[in-house]
Amino acid sequence: MADNNATETIKGAMDQAKGKIKETVGSVTGNDDLAEEGRAQKTAGGATREAGMERMRQERAQAEKEESRDEDVF
Structure with missing residues (x-):
């Protein structure tokens, strides 16, 4: 499971x-469409990374x- 989360974190950062x-x-x-697309991708990537x-x-x-809990048993 941790590997999936690490992969998700890396994908988000990328x-x-x-x-x-x-x-x-x-x-x-001066390409406003590309700039907006970039902002959206940056925001989505940040959310994915944070998740x-x-x-x-x-x-x-x-x-932990x-x-x-295991240590308390022994």
């Missing part, structure tokens, strides 16, 4: 970067909780 490039190229060339990171934090917290 989409953010691609969006920033599109936004910059669109702004420099993946949050799931990784939740999994880590759950694993289970580890603590």
Whole structure:
């Protein structure tokens, strides 16, 4: 499960970067449609990255909780 979350986090970061490039190229060339597409992709990529990171934090917290519970048994 953690691999999926890491992959999602990386994909989101990549989409953010691609969006920033599109936004910059669109702004420099005066292509408002490309700039807007870039902003949208950057925003969506950020949301995807954050969602993946949050799931990784939740999994880590759950694993720590289970580890603590296991230590209490022994």
